[in-house]
Amino acid sequence: MKNSRNPENGVDTRRGVEARLGLVTRRIEDLTRLVSDWVWETDEDFQLNFVSPRIYEVLGFHPHELLGKTLFGLGVFTKESGELHDFNWHSPFRDLMFESESRDGGLKYCLVSGLPIYDPQTEAFLGVRGTARDITEHIRMERQKSEFISIVSHELRTPLTSIQGALGLLTTDVAGDLPEKAQSIINIAHKNSLHLAQLVDDILDMEKMVTDKMEFDIKPQDVQKIVEEAVATISPFAEQHSININVQILTEAVQADADSDRLMQVLNNLISNAIKFSPEGETVEISVANNNNFVRVSVADHGPGIAEEFHQEIFQKFTQISNATTRLAPGTGLGLSIVKAIVDRMNAEVSVESTVGVGSIFYVDLPS
Numbered sequence: 001m002k003n004s005r006n007p008e009n010g011v012d013t014r015r016g017v018e019a020r021l022g023l024v025t026r027r028i029e030d031l032t033r034l035v036s037d038w039v040w041e042t043d044e045d046f047q048l049n050f051v052s053p054r055i056y057e058v059l060g061f062h063p064h065e066l067l068g069k070t071l072f073g074l075g076v077f078t079k080e081s082g083e084l085h086d087f088n089w090h091s092p093f094r095d096l097m098f099e100s101e102s103r104d105g106g107l108k109y110c111l112v113s114g115l116p117i118y119d120p121q122t123e124a125f126l127g128v129r130g131t132a133r134d135i136t137e138h139i140r141m142e143r144q145k146s147e148f149i150s151i152v153s154h155e156l157r158t159p160l161t162s163i164q165g166a167l168g169l170l171t172t173d174v175a176g177d178l179p180e181k182a183q184s185i186i187n188i189a190h191k192n193s194l195h196l197a198q199l200v201d202d203i204l205d206m207e208k209m210v211t212d213k214m215e216f217d218i219k220p221q222d223v224q225k226i227v228e229e230a231v232a233t234i235s236p237f238a239e240q241h242s243i244n245i246n247v248q249i250l251t252e253a254v255q256a257d258a259d260s261d262r263l264m265q266v267l268n269n270l271i272s273n274a275i276k277f278s279p280e281g282e283t284v285e286i287s288v289a290n291n292n293n294f295v296r297v298s299v300a301d302h303g304p305g306i307a308e309e310f311h312q313e314i315f316q317k318f319t320q321i322s323n324a325t326t327r328l329a330p331g332t333g334l335g336l337s338i339v340k341a342i343v344d345r346m347n348a349e350v351s352v353e354s355t356v357g358v359g360s361i362f363y364v365d366l367p368s
């Protein structure tokens with residue numbers, strides 16, 4: 001009979017377990033060497049007890065130099081606003097911005113993710129393990145792009161103002177009677193200069209939103225008053241396109257939390273879009289409604305409409321739906337993305353209902 005208690009069986013089993021553990025260990029070591037992120041782990045006091053070799057390429061420190069230190073000893077966690085990020089180490093976290101100084105004194109940026117470790121038997125907290133991705137080059141390129149856009153846009157604005165003014169005068173009788181063909185060319189040039197100026201303004205506004213430089217003064221506002229001011233401002237544009245504007249307002253005053261100038265910018269954008277995409281002789285309908293916790297401003301047109309699959313896409317930067325029924329008016333592709341960014345900053349919401357061939361309704365819901 002075979003001896004089930006043969007010590008050699010136990011040795012073989014132990015060797016098999018050790019071999020598998022060795023394989024798992026080598027696999028983990030290989031992965032930590034190969035991945036672009038640097039891998040880290042702390043004990044229950046948040047002191048580093050493991051750092052992968054990749055850290056040397058990022059910060060210039062050898063792993064053994066950092067053992068016993070904390071991540072807070074290496075740098076700071078920050079929010080997009082630049083404020084320090086206060087978070088709970090005992091809960092999973094992902095892609096937190098981490099600013100650290102490398103050995104040579106350079107500033108490095110990483111996205112840090114972590115997962116708390118607990119004893120499976122006692123549930124005692126053992127530490128945190130995670131990864132950190134170096135995004136320094138990405139941050140540098142984004143800042144250079146922002147600076148380039150800002151400089152170019154500002155440099156364009158000054159000559160554009162002069163060009164607009166000169167062409168604007170030529171479209172009037174100040175230069176005397178011009179040949180019909182020359183007048184037509186000047187009118188086209190003036191229209192294109194206005195379009196280019198709008199593009200520059202949109203790019204600057206979007207850059208302010210991205211870099212958090214656009215200022216907001218959010219407080220209770222008379223929404224109906226702002227709507228009426230927006231309509232008064234845009235009315236000449238509507239007349240040029242032979243579009244009527246119908247405003248339905250409430251009998252009582254309605255207040256909502258917003259920045260008056262930014263809300264005016266949002267409404268001007270939505271109303272001008274409705275005008276541009278409406279056939280001549282049509283009516284753009286604007287209404288204000290009080291819905292308990294929010295005030296809703298609606299801008300409706302009877303234009304070509306937007307297919308449902310594009311309802312979210314239109315709020316992205318440089319997006320214009322390009323097909324035979326919807327690409328009827330020129331634009332920068334930035335207007336609605338700016339609207340979305342402004343509305344988000346005011347803790348409000350913007351949405352759209354649209355049917356191809358019928359028209360579109362844009363809603364702005366403001367907290368009241």
